[in-house]
Structure formats: C-alpha cells, structure tokens
Amino acid sequence: MTLISLxxxxxxxxxxxxxxxxxxxxxxxxxxxxxxxxxxxxTLLRVIAGEGEPTHGEITTSRGLRVGLVCQNxxxxxxxxxxxxxxxxxxxxxxxxNESWRVDIALEDLQVPMDLWHRPLQxxxxxxxxxxxxxxxxxxxxxxxxxxxPTNHLDLGRTGVLQSWLETTAHGTPLLVASHDRAFLxxxxxxxxxxxxxxxxxxxLAYSKARQSLEERDAxxxxxxxxxIGKANQLRRQAAKLKNIGINSGSDLLLSKTKQxxxxxxxxxxxxxxxxNGKSSGKIRLVNSGxxxxxxxxxxxxDISVPTGRTLFRSGRLWINRGDxxxxxxxxxxxxxxxxxxMIRALEGNDTSIRIAPSVVPGVSDQALSQLDRFxxxxxxxxxxxxxxxxxxxxxxxxxxxxxGMQEKAISALSxxxxxxxxxxxxxxxxxxxxxLxxPTNHLDIEGxxxxxxxxxxxxxxxxxxSHDRAFxxxxxxxxxxxxxKRLVEVDEPETFFDSQMQ
Numbered sequence: 045m046t047l048i049s050l051x052x053x054x055x056x057x058x059x060x061x062x063x064x065x066x067x068x069x070x071x072x073x074x075x076x077x078x079x080x081x082x083x084x085x086x087t088l089l090r091v092i093a094g095e096g097e098p099t100h101g102e103i104t105t106s107r108g109l110r111v112g113l114v115c116q117n118x119x120x121x122x123x124x125x126x127x128x129x130x131x132x133x134x135x136x137x138x139x140x141x142n143e144s145w146r147v148d149i150a151l152e153d154l155q156v157p158m159d160l161w162h163r164p165l166q167x168x169x170x171x172x173x174x175x176x177x178x179x180x181x182x183x184x185x186x187x188x189x190x191x192x193x194p195t196n197h198l199d200l201g202r203t204g205v206l207q208s209w210l211e212t213t214a215h216g217t218p219l220l221v222a223s224h225d226r227a228f229l230x231x232x233x234x235x236x237x238x239x240x241x242x243x244x245x246x247x248x249l250a251y252s253k254a255r256q257s258l259e260e261r262d263a264x265x266x267x268x269x270x271x272x273i274g275k276a277n278q279l280r281r282q283a284a285k286l287k288n289i290g291i292n293s294g295s296d297l298l299l300s301k302t303k304q305x306x307x308x309x310x311x312x313x314x315x316x317x318x319x320x321n322g323k324s325s326g327k328i329r330l331v332n333s334g335x336x337x338x339x340x341x342x343x344x345x346x347d348i349s350v351p352t353g354r355t356l357f358r359s360g361r362l363w364i365n366r367g368d369x370x371x372x373x374x375x376x377x378x379x380x381x382x383x384x385x386x387m388i389r390a391l392e393g394n395d396t397s398i399r400i401a402p403s404v405v406p407g408v409s410d411q412a413l414s415q416l417d418r419f420x421x422x423x424x425x426x427x428x429x430x431x432x433x434x435x436x437x438x439x440x441x442x443x444x445x446x447x448x449g450m451q452e453k454a455i456s457a458l459s460x461x462x463x464x465x466x467x468x469x470x471x472x473x474x475x476x477x478x479x480x481l482x483x484p485t486n487h488l489d490i491e492g493x494x495x496x497x498x499x500x501x502x503x504x505x506x507x508x509x510x511s512h513d514r515a516f517x518x519x520x521x522x523x524x525x526x527x528x529x530k531r532l533v534e535v536d537e538p539e540t541f542f543d544s545q546m547q
C-alpha cells in the first residue's frame with residue numbers, strides 16, 4: 045500500500061536543486077537517500093514532511109498519515125530545556141498532561157540513560173542531542189519516518205542501538221533516511237534513491253549493491269552519450285559543408301537545411317547529455333612529502349591519562365613505520381583522543397616518552413577542526429599557511445568547494461563539509477609525511493569520503509587515525525591498535541571490536 049507518492053517533484057531556489065522526482069514510499073519500505081553535500085537532501089525531506097512546498101510536481105499522502113521528520117540540528121528554543129521536557133513538549137497539550145508516560149517509554153526504547161533525562165540539551169553532546177530529536181519525533185507515533193543524517197556524532201555503540209531499534213521497535217514503520225554512513229545504509233535499507241539535479245536514480249538494493257548498479261548504468265549512459273555526440277558532430281560537419289555551398293550558390297534552401305541540421309545536432313546533444321554530471325562538493329587532495337626513516341614513531345611503555353592525572357590505559361612498546369595507517373579502536377571515553385593528544389605533544393617536542401624521527405613532518409586535524417580557529421576567513425587560512433599568492437589561493441579554495449563568494453566570509457559561515465575540505469586543503473599545503481586524523485570523515489559526503497580514501501591509499505600515506513566510520517576504517521586501515529581495558533594492544537582486524545560495539 046502506497047503511503048506517500050512523489051510525482052515530477054522539483055525544487056528551485058536560486059538555481060534548480062533537483063527536478064522530476066518520482067518516488068513512492070509504501071508500508072515496510074526502507075529507503076536510503078544519497079547525494080553530495082548541498083544537493084537538496086534536507087530540502088527534499090522537509091518537502092515530503094509538509095514543511096515546505098515543491099516548486100513543481102505534487103506530493104500525495106494517504107489520508108491521516110502522520111509523517112515524522114528527524115532533522116539534523118536542535119531548534120534554538122529547545123536548547124535550554126531538559127531532554128525529558130524537550131520530548132514532552134512535542135506532544136499535544138492533552139497528551140503532555142495525561143500521558144507523559146509516553147516520554148518515559150520512548151526514552152527507554154532508545155536506551156537513554158536516566159541521568160541524562162533531566163540535563164539541558166545544550167549541556168549534552170551532539171550525539172545525545174541527535175538522539176533527543178529522534179525521541180521527540182518517535183513519541184508522536186509517526187506512520188512514516190524521515191531521518192536526516194541520524195548517525196552524525198554517534199559513536200559505534202549508539203549507532204548499534206539505533207540500528208537495533210530500527211530493526212525491532214520501529215520495524216514496521218517505513219523509513220526514508222538521508223545518510224553518508226555507508227555501513228549504516230547497508231544495514232538498515234533495502235532500496236536506494238540517488239538524488240541528482242536531473243535524472244535521479246532508484247534501485248531496489250541496499251547502498252553498496254545499488255552503487256555498483258548505478259556505476260554500471262552511468263557507464264552505459266556515458267558510452268551512449270559518446271556515440272550520439274559522434275552523430276551530432278557529423279551533422280555539424282555536414283551543416284558546415286552545406287552552408288558553404290549555399291553561400292556560394294546563393295541557395296536559400298540549402299541555408300535552411302543547414303539550420304535544420306544544426307538544430308538536430310543540438311537536440312541530440314541535449315537529449316543524451318549525462319544527467320550524472322552534477323556539481324561536485326569540492327576536491328580533496330593530500331600529499332606525502334616522503335621520508336627515508338623506516339620507523340617514524342616509537343612508543344615506550346607509558347601511561348595515557350586525562351588532564352587531571354587519572355590513568356586511562358597503558359601502552360606497550362609500539363611503533364609506527366613508513367606507510368602504516370594505524371586506526372585506534374576503543375569505546376567512547378576510553379582515551380583515543382588522549383592518545384592522539386600525547387602524540388601531538390611529542391611531535392611538538394613536549395613528550396620524551398614517544399620518540400619521533402627527525403625527518404617527520406606532521407599534519408594534524410582534530411575532530412573539532414580546531415586548527416581552523418586561528419584564521420578569520422578561508423582566504424586568510426590559505427594565504428597564511430602557504431606562499432601560493434592570492435590568485436592561486438582563490439583557485440585552490442574554489443577547487444575545494446569554497447566558491448568565490450564564501451572565500452572572504454568568516455570560517456564559521458562555512459558548512460561542515462566545506463570546513464572539512466578546507467582542513468584537508470591546509471594539510472596538503474603543509475606538505476606532511478605523517479598524518480594524525482581524528483574523525484576525518486565527519487561532515488564529508490560519500491564523494492568526499494571516497495576521495496579521502498583514494499588519497500590515503502594512492503600516496504601510501506602514513507597516518508594515525510581515529511574513526512567511527514566502519515567503511516572508512518576497513519578501506520584505509522593497515523594496522524589496528526585496540527584500547528582493551530587498561531591496555532593498548534595491537535589486533536589483526538577491526539571486526540571483532542565492531543561486532544562488540546554494535547551489540
């Protein structure tokens with residue numbers, strides 16, 4: 045039974061975001077919505093939820109259907125409320141007064157610890173704020189669920205809870221979820237909709253298999269495009285010959301045929317032009333300046349502690365060789381970031397328990413991208429980080445997805461994806477040969493994630509990494525350090541840890 049139907053739906057803002065969307069959502073559907081940053085995923089979800097109007101086309105829903113939309117950000121007016129009150133005020137007045145037990149059940153269903161129930165949302169992490177938005181939507185008992193990047197800021201444990209909840213409590217509720225988390229999409233969806241400005245594509249497959257089918261379809265379209273363009277070019281050559289003959293002979297008929305041939309060539313080009321040549325979110329490029337040293341970093345037996353002095357774990361004797369991409373695994377709060385901070389202090393010459401080869405040139409990006417905080421604008425960041433000059437700086441920023449109009453604006457005005465790409469650009473300009481990256485795929489769309497993966501692999505980059513992105517870890521990791529209780533140990537693969545966290 046069809047619950048929601050989109051017919052020829054399109055949205056135009058300053059320019060067309062997407063057009064001619066045809067999609068149905070039926071009971072039991074689990075659909076992944078995939079597109080580059082800025083392509084209109086959030087806009088499409090809001091339009092389906094009735095919080096906006098399409099520019100053209102129509103959306104129909106079954107009578108009385110309750111559509112629940114889980115947005116990415118907490119509304120400003122909710123930040124001072126406790127998580128419990130933020131959920132409670134999502135109910136109508138009568139339910140809030142007489143059925144507040146609904147809030148308790150919804151919070152328990154998503155395994156929210158009771159000590160968080162009465163804390164202000166503004167005091168909670170981004171992950172718990174995201175959970176609160178989901179509970180606010182679920183407590184209203186929606187008939188269909190729309191989710192916008194639900195795993196952003198979630199650790200693996202919370203992602204596991206979300207996946208389990210979708211498979212059990214919310215099992216019968218149709219789902220349309222926009223996400224850049226490839227492993228999550230594979231786990232919870234069985235259909236995939238690739239949103240494009242024109243020619244959006246739909247497959248009755250989970251993300252990874254759908255992506256393969258999409259690439260095959262795009263390749264076939266590209267081959268057909270080349271074939272038809274050959275025909276168009278031949279028509280243009282024939283038109284040019286007729287034009288010369290017509291001019292020399294003074295024949296209006298030949299000149300008319302010339303015009304017809306040109307118009308036919310233009311129609312062929314317009315008809316077959318690939319729709320998948322959409323606007324990129326920006327390029328990601330890294331460099332490896334190289335080093336002759338085999339061992340870049342050596343750790344002696346050392347305690348890793350929080351700033352107050354409490355020991356989190358103790359490392360064994362470990363090392364990082366040239367070409368190693370070591371992923372640090374561990375549950376939230378076990379000390380992954382503290383280990384990276386110790387490594388950074390050692391690179392700065394402030395920690396003698398970690399030995400650094402003299403030829404190491406570090407490139408560091410933390411989870412909050414705090415390395416951007418000392419710059420006022422993207423242009424300021426690039427020109428102060430290199431001697432490329434203003435003209436080349438603007439070209440580099442544009443290729444990274446930061447258009448001219450944004451280059452002189454405050455860095456705080458950039459989107460999360462633009463900030464991530466700017467951070468990667470600054471790393472490239474420092475010409476490092478050893479990278480420390482804490483959650484580098486945060487805010488990157490799938491295009492950006494794959495670009496980062498290619499750069500790490502193709503340049504054989506040496507790195508110490510922390511990431512909750514299972515697909516990213518599986519692709520780029522060559523060695524794995526696990527915080528196991530009070531010890532840092534090396535393990536052969538990440539799957540056992542992933543499984544333990546997802547359960």
